[in-house]
Amino acid sequence: MKKIFFLVFLSTVILGACGGFTTGDSDTSSDSGGSEGAEAQDEKIVLDFWTFWGSEQRRPVIDQIITDFNESQDEIEVRHTYTPWGDIWTKNLAAIAAGDPPDVIINDIMTVKLRAEEGQIEPITEYVDEEVTGRFYDQMMDASTHEDEVYALPFNTDTQILFYNKDLFEEAGLDPEQPPETWEELDEYAGQLDVQEGDTYERIGFYPLIGAGTDVWILNALGENYLQEDGEVLVDTEPVHEAFNWILDSQEKYGQSQITSVNSQFENAQQDPFMAGDVAMMVQNANYYVQLRDFTEDLNFGVAPIPEREPGNGNTSWGGGFVAEVPMGASNPEASYEFIEYLTNYDAQLYWAEQNFDLVAHEEAGVSATESGEFTDAGREVYTQMIENMDNTLLTPQPVIAPDYAGTANPIFESIVSGNTDVESGLENAQSELEQLVEDNR
Numbered sequence: 001m002k003k004i005f006f007l008v009f010l011s012t013v014i015l016g017a018c019g020g021f022t023t024g025d026s027d028t029s030s031d032s033g034g035s036e037g038a039e040a041q042d043e044k045i046v047l048d049f050w051t052f053w054g055s056e057q058r059r060p061v062i063d064q065i066i067t068d069f070n071e072s073q074d075e076i077e078v079r080h081t082y083t084p085w086g087d088i089w090t091k092n093l094a095a096i097a098a099g100d101p102p103d104v105i106i107n108d109i110m111t112v113k114l115r116a117e118e119g120q121i122e123p124i125t126e127y128v129d130e131e132v133t134g135r136f137y138d139q140m141m142d143a144s145t146h147e148d149e150v151y152a153l154p155f156n157t158d159t160q161i162l163f164y165n166k167d168l169f170e171e172a173g174l175d176p177e178q179p180p181e182t183w184e185e186l187d188e189y190a191g192q193l194d195v196q197e198g199d200t201y202e203r204i205g206f207y208p209l210i211g212a213g214t215d216v217w218i219l220n221a222l223g224e225n226y227l228q229e230d231g232e233v234l235v236d237t238e239p240v241h242e243a244f245n246w247i248l249d250s251q252e253k254y255g256q257s258q259i260t261s262v263n264s265q266f267e268n269a270q271q272d273p274f275m276a277g278d279v280a281m282m283v284q285n286a287n288y289y290v291q292l293r294d295f296t297e298d299l300n301f302g303v304a305p306i307p308e309r310e311p312g313n314g315n316t317s318w319g320g321g322f323v324a325e326v327p328m329g330a331s332n333p334e335a336s337y338e339f340i341e342y343l344t345n346y347d348a349q350l351y352w353a354e355q356n357f358d359l360v361a362h363e364e365a366g367v368s369a370t371e372s373g374e375f376t377d378a379g380r381e382v383y384t385q386m387i388e389n390m391d392n393t394l395l396t397p398q399p400v401i402a403p404d405y406a407g408t409a410n411p412i413f414e415s416i417v418s419g420n421t422d423v424e425s426g427l428e429n430a431q432s433e434l435e436q437l438v439e440d441n442r
Contacts, residue, residue: 044077045335047103050092052085061355069342076335078104092327096120101327103336104343109143109154109321110397116146117400122326123149127337135344136361137390143397144323153344154361156352157321159393160216161385162307163274163288164281166300168193168203172280179281179304183246186281186307190250193280200258204279207254208247210263211282212306214413215396215406217243220316221309225396227405231438235409236431239309244416244423251417269295286389289382290357301378303385305392319393321361359386366390402437409434 053062059082066078081102083091088105095101107115115121128150133141140154166176172192180186190205204210208217218226221239228234251259262279265271273279275296283306292299305315324343326336342348349362353369357379360366369375370384399405412430415421421429 044075045332047076047078047332047336047339048081049078049339050081050083050088050102050105052083052088052106054082054084058356061352065343065348065351068348069339072342076338078339093120096327096329099329101329103326103330103332104324104339105327106155106322107152107325109140109152109157109323109395111403112144112152112323112325112397113146113400114398114403115325116149116151120328121151122328122330122333122336123151124153124326124333124337124340125150127334127341128153132341132344135346135363137363139319139393139395140321140361143321143395146400152323152325153340155322155324155344156358156360157319157390157393157395158359159286159319159386159389160212160283160306160317161286161382161389162281162283162304163211163292164302164304165274165277166302168277168280169302176300176302179302180307182307182311183309187250189281199255201254203277204254204258204262204273206279206281207250207259207262208283209251209259209417210273210279211266211284211288214244214247214417215410216283216306216318217247219318219394219396220306221313223314223316225394226409227399227402227434227438229397229399229401231399231401231442233431233434233438235434236427239313240427241423242309244413244427247417248419248423256419275299286359286382286386287357289379293357293376293379303382305385305389315389315392317389317393319390319395321395353383357383359383359390363390401441402434403441405434405437408437 049066051062053059063080066080070077089107092102092105092107112121116123132153133150136154137157140157141150144150144152144154162179164179169176174189174192180189186206190207193203193205194201195203218240221243222234222237224234226234226240234240262273265273269275269291272291272295274282275292286303289303292301306317308315324340326333326340330336344362346362346365349360349365350368352358353360353365354372354374357375360369366383366387370380370387372380372383375383409430412421412426412433416423416426
């Protein structure tokens with residue numbers, strides 16, 4: 001019963017994960033569902049590769065990579081099974097339980113350790129060498145490793161950065177090439193960028209929870225995750241208190257109802273408040289650039305690292321991402337690994353980066369993309385910021401010791417922001433609840 005509960009929980013965690021990109025619907029080239037695994041056909045090993053990339057943008061790119069792999073050798077044939085985002089995780093778990101898993105799957109990097117702990121992925125350590133592990137950002141390989149075993153290879157990631165409107169900076173008398181560097185400067189700049197009409201704001205200079213969530217600002221304040229891998233809880237601490245008080249001060253200034261209204265408009269690109277000039281600065285996933293590229297023609301914007309809480313604290317940002325892995329029970333893990341290695345090599349990763357404007361896990365390929373002729377000048381500027389930001393970007397893998405920690409903490413954080421709980425008692429309660437969660441799972 002405990003195992004069944006964990007499988008259900010894990011699929012829920014993955015569905016709720018903040019990850020790196022979105023996909024649309026598309027006709028599938030093969031039926032989604034269980035395969036018979038790697039099978040011999042004309043003396044070739046046939047691999048069933050599951051992804052959720054069905055959009056008009058991503059589907060042709062991954063299919064081209066698969067075609068290139070199939071044509072690069074004559075022993076393995078990869079077939080792509082598109083499974084919609086809402087189904088792929090639960091279908092994968094069901095296929096593993098039935099003994100009929102896919103041979104390779106794209107999965108959430110934040111839950112690799114949980115799947116490894118539950119025996120849902122094949123370890124690939126025996127096939128991996130230093131050249132391969134050295135391709136990727138350290139934090140991504142750390143998230144793909146559990147108890148000294150490598151269980152997946154990173155595919156892509158993301159990072160949060162500051163977007164700001166340069167024209168509005170000039171209009172307010174601010175230097176458009178000197179974005180704010182600290183929370184204090186964010187407040188000062190916001191004051192100059194605000195446009196107030198009576199009790200309402202025609203323009204919001206900056207509000208922390210437009211674009212980013214409380215988790216980003218907690219991470220930025222602490223410089224590390226508030227739940228450590230060893231179970232130490234860092235919620236009821238001075239930096240986290242300061243983060244919530246800062247958020248609430250800003251919310252009191254603009255008014256909760258106006259903030260709610262502004263945030264709702266981001267659901268429609270045609271009403272996007274940043275594109276319309278109604279919001280001057282915001283922290284957002286760097287992939288937001290794609291929307292700016294596709295829906296605006298002449299928006300003069302800049303990008304910068306997330307400002308630090310105070311000088312010397314660090315411009316800590318948050319990232320997620322996806323990995324390629326071999327589900328437990330795949331019939332030929334070595335052949336599966338050969339395809340995964342190809343999927344994450346320099347050429348495939350550079351192609352993916354250029355075609356999708358996606359931050360790839362292969363560090364060298366990402367650096368090359370900053371000079372890509374496939375991007376505009378603005379695109380190269382944003383992609384360069386993305387690469388530079390990885391030095392300050394942390395991943396927060398779900399810890400085995402308390403996998404549902406966010407589900408415990410987030411309702412309390414939301415209660416603080418909504419004004420139903422004060423900062424002091426809320427964070428004290430969150431600290432206690434998380435410590436109890438860790439203790440219950442030891």
